[in-house]
Amino acid sequence: MLENLNKFAPFLLMFVVIYFFMIRPQQKKAKQEKVFESELKVGDKVITKSGLHGKVSELSETTVVIETMAGKLKMERSAISMEMSASLAKK
Structure with missing residues (x-):
């Protein structure tokens, strides 16, 4: 079972890195743009x-x-x- 976890660990780590460096900032910027548009x-x-x-x-x-x-x-x-x-x- 531990071997299976070791096989998937790099993929899990890659997903976490992609989430924090690409997906999350993009969502934050989209939210800021919505607020900006509503405050015009x-x-x-x-x-x-x-x-x-x-x-x-x-x-x-x-x-x-x-x-x-x-x-x-x-x-x-x-x-x-x-x-x-x-x-x-x-x-």
Whole structure:
């Protein structure tokens, strides 16, 4: 029985390492992005994942209207980059 455990120990260890270095951080980041999307408010300056800069002018449950220099754009909340918008807010 101990031999069987020794055979599976490397696989178990590999799964634990993959979980703590890949799966868990990815889940944590997804949760942070959901919180960021839910905390958006009118007047926030944001940057989209495609690089568009603008200011939030309207919000609905799943979409957001961003006012840019070219006009207003309606897009999904998930299209707003958490990292780039946070760096913009720090400036």
